[in-house]
Amino acid sequence: xxxxxxxxxxxxxxxxxxxxxxxxxxxxxxxxxxxxxxxxxxxxxxxxxxxxxxxxxxxxxxxxxxxxxxxxxxxxxxxxxxxxxxxxxxxxxxxxxxxxxxxxxxxxxxxxxxxxxxxxxxxxxxxxxxxxxxxxxxxxxxxxxxxxxxxxxxxxxxxxxxxxxxxxxxxxxxxxxxxxxxxxxxxxxxxxxxxxxxxxxxxxxxxxxxxxxxxxxxxxxxxxxxxxxxxxxxxxxxxxxxxxxxxxxxxxxxxxxxxxxxxxxxxxxxxxxxxxxxxxxxxxxxxxxxxxxxxxxxxxxxxxxxxxxxxxxxxxxxxxxxxxxxxxxxxxxxxxxxxxxxxxxxxxxxxxxx
Amino acid sequence: xxxxxxxxxxxxxxxxxxxxxxxxxxxxxxxxxxxxxxxxxxxxxxxxxxxxxxxxxxxxxxxxxxxxxxxxxxxxxxxxxxxxxxxxxxxxxxxxxxxxxxxxxxxxxxxxxxxxxxxxxxxxxxxxxxxxxxxxxxxxxxxxxxxxxxxxxxxxxxxxxxxxxxxxxxxxxxxxxxxxxxxxxxxxxxxxxxxxxxxxxxxxxxxxxxxxxxxxxxxxxxxxxxxxxxxxxxxxxxxxxxxxxxxxxxxxxxxxxxxxxxxxxxxxxxxxxxxxxxxxxxxxxxxxxxxxxxxxxxxxxxxxxxxxxxxxxxxxxxxxxxxxxxxxxxxxxxxxxxxxxxxxxxxxxxxxxxxxxxxxxxxxxxxxxxxxxxxxxxxxxxxxxxxxxxxxxxxxxxxxxxxxxxxxxxxxxxxxxxxxxxxxxxxxxxxxxxxxxxxxxx
Ligand code: SF4
Ligand code: SF4
Numbered sequence: 001x002x003x004x005x006x007x008x009x010x011x012x013x014x015x016x017x018x019x020x021x022x023x024x025x026x027x028x029x030x031x032x033x034x035x036x037x038x039x040x041x042x043x044x045x046x047x048x049x050x051x052x053x054x055x056x057x058x059x060x061x062x063x064x065x066x067x068x069x070x071x072x073x074x075x076x077x078x079x080x081x082x083x084x085x086x087x088x089x090x091x092x093x094x095x096x097x098x099x100x101x102x103x104x105x106x107x108x109x110x111x112x113x114x115x116x117x118x119x120x121x122x123x124x125x126x127x128x129x130x131x132x133x134x135x136x137x138x139x140x141x142x143x144x145x146x147x148x149x150x151x152x153x154x155x156x157x158x159x160x161x162x163x164x165x166x167x168x169x170x171x172x173x174x175x176x177x178x179x180x181x182x183x184x185x186x187x188x189x190x191x192x193x194x195x196x197x198x199x200x201x202x203x204x205x206x207x208x209x210x211x212x213x214x215x216x217x218x219x220x221x222x223x224x225x226x227x228x229x230x231x232x233x234x235x236x237x238x239x240x241x242x243x244x245x246x247x248x249x250x251x252x253x254x255x256x257x258x259x260x261x262x263x264x265x266x267x268x269x270x271x272x273x274x275x276x277x278x279x280x281x282x283x284x285x286x287x288x289x290x291x292x293x294x295x296x297x298x299x300x301x302x303x304x305x306x307x308x309x310x311x312x313x314x315x316x317x318x319x320x321x322x323x324x325x326x327x328x329x330x331x332x333x334x335x336x337x338x339x340x341x342x343x344x345x346x347x348x349x350x351x352x353x354x
Numbered sequence: 355x356x357x358x359x360x361x362x363x364x365x366x367x368x369x370x371x372x373x374x375x376x377x378x379x380x381x382x383x384x385x386x387x388x389x390x391x392x393x394x395x396x397x398x399x400x401x402x403x404x405x406x407x408x409x410x411x412x413x414x415x416x417x418x419x420x421x422x423x424x425x426x427x428x429x430x431x432x433x434x435x436x437x438x439x440x441x442x443x444x445x446x447x448x449x450x451x452x453x454x455x456x457x458x459x460x461x462x463x464x465x466x467x468x469x470x471x472x473x474x475x476x477x478x479x480x481x482x483x484x485x486x487x488x489x490x491x492x493x494x495x496x497x498x499x500x501x502x503x504x505x506x507x508x509x510x511x512x513x514x515x516x517x518x519x520x521x522x523x524x525x526x527x528x529x530x531x532x533x534x535x536x537x538x539x540x541x542x543x544x545x546x547x548x549x550x551x552x553x554x555x556x557x558x559x560x561x562x563x564x565x566x567x568x569x570x571x572x573x574x575x576x577x578x579x580x581x582x583x584x585x586x587x588x589x590x591x592x593x594x595x596x597x598x599x600x601x602x603x604x605x606x607x608x609x610x611x612x613x614x615x616x617x618x619x620x621x622x623x624x625x626x627x628x629x630x631x632x633x634x635x636x637x638x639x640x641x642x643x644x645x646x647x648x649x650x651x652x653x654x655x656x657x658x659x660x661x662x663x664x665x666x667x668x669x670x671x672x673x674x675x676x677x678x679x680x681x682x683x684x685x686x687x688x689x690x691x692x693x694x695x696x697x698x699x700x701x702x703x704x705x706x707x708x709x710x711x712x713x714x715x716x717x718x719x720x721x722x723x724x725x726x727x728x729x730x731x732x733x734x735x736x737x738x739x740x741x742x743x744x745x746x747x748x749x750x751x752x753x754x755x756x757x758x759x760x761x762x763x764x765x766x767x768x769x770x771x772x773x774x775x776x777x778x779x780x781x782x783x784x785x786x787x788x789x790x791x792x793x794x795x796x
Contacts (some may be wrong), residue, residue, distance in 0.1 A: 087715045228719070301720030301731060305581075350729040352584065352592055352754040 001059050001211035004204055005246065007135045009063045010161070013210040017058030020070040020077075024054030027078020053081055058096045059211025060289060061102075062141055065110065073102055084338070091298045092338030096290070096331045103328035107221050126164040127207045133153050138162060149193025152205045167207045168284040168328035171195050172277075178321075179277055180265040181254040186273055198276070201284055202236050208327070212289040222292025231296035235306050238312030239291040240282070246318040247281055286330045287317050302348030309344055313337045363623070364574035364760075367511030372521040372643045372755040373440075375627045376452050381421065381445030385429075386693045388417055389743065390437045395427045402626075403454050406441060413491035415475025419443065420626040420647050423448040431684045440684050440691075440724065443649070453623035458646050461619065476749035478698030481508055481673075482487060482579055482606040483599045486533075487608075488790075491656055494601040495503030499603035501539035502586060503612045506570065508576035508685040509674030512633050515551050515609050515641065516572070516700045521629075524559060525620070530614030531739070532619065537605050545586060547572030554571055575758040577728055579606055592734035594753035610700065630695065633675075634707035648697040655695070658704060663690040668705065672696065672752040675703045677772075678758040712775040714767040722761035722771055728754045732771045738777045752779055 005013040030048035057077050058070060081094040082091060097250050128143035130136075131154055138161025148155060148163035155163055172179075179185045189195040196206045204214025212218060226232040249262040266274035291314065316333035323329065388407035394400045400419045407417035415730035423443035431438040456474070467789040468490050471477055476645055477486035482504060484492075503526065505519045521527050527544060534542025543562060548569035568586055569618070576585075583604055585594040591602040599606050612630060618624045632642040632655060646655055651767040653660035659670055663683035671678030678701075681693030695702075730751055738748040752775065761771040 085718075086717045091718060210674075230719070298718070299720070301718060301723040303724065306720070345723075345731060345734065348723060348729065350730055350751065350754060352580070352728045353751050 001191045001217060002055070003173060004214055004217055005059055005210035007267055008129050008155055008204055008213065009140045010130055010134075010136065010138050012140050013063050014061060016061070016070045016210065017055060017323075020074040021051060021054035023071045023074025024078045024081075024086070025050045025074075026058065028054075028076075028081055029074045031079055031082045035039055044155040050081065053077060053085075053095055056293065057098055057142060060095060060099055060209045060286075062207065062209055065141070066198030069102070073098055074099070077150075086297050089342065090339065091341040093294045093298045096294050096334040096338065099328060099331040100335050103331075106257030115348050127167055128164045128186065129205055129207055129213075130159070130162050130203075131157060134161040137145045140211055147194075151193075151197060152200045165196055166194055168196050168201050168252055168280060169208060169286075172280045173321060173327070174285055175323075176281075177252065177254075180252050180262065180271070183268050183270075183273065184267060186277060190197060190276075195280070198283075201280070206284075208284075208288065208323045209286065212286065215283040215288040218292050222288070225292065225296060226264070231292065232299075232306060233316075234303075234312035235296065235299060236291050238307060238310035239295065239317075240287075242279065242311040243287055244314075246315040247278055247322075250318070250322050281318070281321075283320055285317065287314070289316055290330060290334050295337075297340050298334070299349070300344040302345055304347040305344035308347065309341060312340075357631070364510050365572065366508070367513045367640075369513040369516040369520040370631075370641055370643050372517055372629050373645070374644045375629075378449045379448045379452050379627060379645075380646065381448050382647075382650055382654055383442050383445070384421065384423070384424070384443045384445065384647055385647035385651070385691070386417070386419075387431075387694070387696065388439050388441055390439070392425075392439055393439070394429060394442045396428050398424055398425050399423070402451065403456065403474075409472075411473070413472075413488055413708050415472050415477055415485055415487035415669050417476050418454075418474050420454075420628075420649070422447060429684045434612065437509055438684075440694075441648065446552060450647075452627045453621075453625050455622065456618070457622060458619045458624075461532065462535070464536045464538055467532075471536075476697050478612060479606060479608055479611060480700065481577070482608060482699045483597075486611055489598070489600050489605045490537055493539070493605055494766060496600060496603065498537050498539040498605050500543055501530070501534045501537045501605040501607065502543045502545060502582065502611055502617055503533070503565075503607050504577055504582060505544055505550070505609050506572050506582075507547075508577050508599065509676070510572050510574050512631060512641065512674065512701055512703070514631050515577070516547060517627060517631065518613060518700075519546060519550065519556075522554065522609070522617070525608045525613040525616035527556065527559050527563055527612075527616075528620070529614070529616035530607070531563050532615050533605075533607055533612060534565070539605060539675075541566055543586065545570055545582070562637075575756060575760070578727070578756045578758065580754060580756045581727055582606070595756045597753075608630050608698075608700075614621075625796040628695075628698070629700055629735055630655065632659075633701060633703040635704060636762065637703045646695050648699075649696055650695045650704070651692050652695065653692060655702070659702070661692060663693045666693060670702060670704050672699050673703065675700055675705055677757060678703055695741060711768040713769055714770060716767055719762040719766060719767065725760045725764050727758060728756060730755060732768065736769075736771055736774050736778070739775075743778065750794050755779070772788055 018029055054074055054083045059287045077094055080097060084090045084092040084097060085094050128140050130138040130140055140161050140162045143162035143164045144160050148165055193281060202216045206213050219280060222231060226233050249260045250307045252262050252265050253259055296314050299306050313333055316336060317330045320329040320332045392410050396740050400423055402419060402422045404419045405416050406419040407415050423445045425441060427442040428442045429440040433754050459470045471489045475487055480487055505515050507513050507515050530542050543566045545568045557567055575581060579599050580593050580595050583591050583602060593602050594598055614625050627645040627647055630644055630646050634640060663681050667680040671680055682693040683693045718732050726732055735748055735751055738745055755775050757776055759772040
């Protein structure tokens with residue numbers, strides 16, 4: 001993931017991830033020392049857990065114009081990880097909580113100049129990706145002002161390292177109503193290059209969280225975690241099934257008419273259009289990142305609990321995306337399900353004890 | 355169960371063919387542990403078959419002397435409340451018989467059998483509950499519904515019981531039938547792994563002798579009494595860990611007990627040597643099957659087992675590498691003696707040299723929950739009992755922790771969950787009594 005981040009977003013992404021990781025480790029270690037002193041115990045100097053969550057947060061954020069973002073995020077994460085997480089009473093993934101706090105909280109504040117400036121200062125991101133000839137070595141900030149609509153692979157621009165592209169997550173959420181109302185809208189978005197091609201989305205050549213733009217890469221990493229028994233394939237399948245079910249059943253009003261499930265509205269797009277729309281909705285979102293990387297480390301201990309947790313997680317990710325029409329809103333789902341992860345452990349009962 | 359961390363999948367291994375018990379064995383000095391003060395005095399001669407220890411309880415088995423010898427020394431175990439005494443027997447001949455020439459009781463007289471079994475004790479049933487004599491006696495007070503000969507291995511992949519079935523096939527089935535009659539159980543069962551090579555041959559013999567054959571995949575810890583009775587108890591019977599199976603109407607016996615009974619009846623000789631498997635950690639040398647007298651020094655079984663009990667503590671265990679216990683011995687002249695083979699101990703595991711990973715906080719991965727055979731939540735149980743040791747609900751759950759050690763084995767944070775539960779269990783007086791009884795029987 002770090003290699004993919006550096007490939008598509010250059011050294012700026014690498015620096016951002018490194019800054020997030022270092023500040024997480026520093027804050028985590030400082031808090032650990034304070035807590036250990038208060039409790040009179042010894043502590044480990046550098047925790048591999050802090051390194052892992054710091055990297056995960058760095059990889060889960062888009063490239064910010066302001067490098068204060070990774071530092072603030074890392075410092076906050078280092079502190080938050082002592083209160084929530086897999087080993088704590090509140091089993092909310094600290095990275096999910098940080099992403100919600102950083103990206104969603106300012107947007108949920110009532111409109112005010114301070115909200116706008118806070119949001120801008122912290123979360124201003126670069127909607128660009130390096131061109132195929134400038135991978136690893138280019139500067140992602142060196143992008144032209146106009147939007148690029150050509151296929152990424154055939155792009156060649158000797159003057160700029162990067163190309164400005166639309167974020168497929170935002171496009172699909174913004175255009176959802178229009179796509180479901182007008183059958184030709186999806187075709188137009190794809191043919192005009194307003195929506196990046198699916199193969200480009202699959203390999204990650206699109207703006208978004210630096211290390212998590214490629215669902216293929218995340219799925220491969222998820223499979224490796226399953227091989228190590230750190231994640232469960234059942235939970236992943238259930239989460240995707242629930243996400244699909246919610247995406248298809250979500251009520252929509254095509255053309256401002258009667259409410260109907262999305263599945264019915266999709267009929268007019270034809271099978272290929274329907275599959276394309278649902279694929280963009282699910283794979284352009286942080287669903288894979290949440291299901292494969294965040295959820296397994298804070299899921300309930302029992303199989304029954306994991307089933308409920310996975311279903312809720314998948315369903316809530318899509319519900320949050322559709323309600324708030326913002327990709328970061330997806331992280332509300334692991335935060336909410338994390339709150340009930342521990343109570344869900346109680347679903348595990350021994351047949352020996354009646 | 356999927357392959358677990360540590361490289362073991364705890365599935366059945368390949369049964370080995372044991373050599374036939376030798377008729378005569380070298381006359382080595384034996385040191386036999388008696389549960390209380392021995393019958394013979396120091397310096398006295400004793401004949402093979404004489405009583406070495408007389409049980410004070412009328413239902414408990416006595417202890418028979420296996421060889422003609424002189425009682426060289428009586429060594430009490432340390433500790434004011436430990437009644438055990440080791441008897442050192444120096445044989446009077448160079449070669450001793452491996453079996454005792456003794457007429458078996460009539461096949462149809464359960465009372466005569468019970469008495470004969472008591473006289474020829476101790477008949478331990480390692481890891482299956484109290485000894486045979488105690489189970490049969492309790493079965494008289496509370497009629498037994500079924501007698502089960504457990505052919506499943508204690509610790510797959512080490513084939514301790516399946517090797518005995520493979521080597522003494524007919525004897526095990528005949529012995530199970532006889533034991534069913536002695537116990538006056540309504541049905542006698544033999545439970546084996548379906549993959550055991552001899553399963554096809556077993557079926558017709560079992561049918562002809564009226565022994566019911568049941569198969570169950572031999573995956574650790576399926577041979578534990580709590581698990582067995584849950585699966586083969588024929589209903590809603592539940593047996594807490596370490597409790598006597600006769601309390602739920604079931605007697606459990608090992609294949610070696612059944613084979614010994616049948617061989618006694620058919621040959622007129624009672625085997626005194628017991629089969630032992632030495633399990634090695636190296637892939638090239640996995641098992642060494644042999645026969646040995648109880649009380650024989652471990653060094654006589656293999657030179658790798660030479661040393662005092664405290665020196666061997668990290669090198670070998672009685673039982674399996676996960677739940678076995680370190681060899682122990684009394685102290686003489688300020689030093690622990692070398693350990694000897696206990697009655698009924700069929701497996702000795704030589705341990706690999708491995709360090710313990712440092713303990714880290716629980717990461718709630720749930721592996722311990724997934725792996726727990728009785729479907730407890732091990733780490734939650736530890737946390738609840740550490741908060742409140744007498745929490746009645748947690749205690750009820752603790753009764754069904756079968757001390758299999760799997761939770762500790764899989765824990766990525768190296769938390770000694772099973773060991774902690776074992777310690778917490780010993781706080782409960784009631785369970786300690788039952789456990790001690792089982793341990794004594796082992
Ligand atoms: S030792 Fe652990 S895994 Fe085994 S029964 Fe007890 S709690 Fe469950
Ligand atoms: S296996 Fe260890 S780390 Fe995982 S839940 Fe159990 S105790 Fe915690």
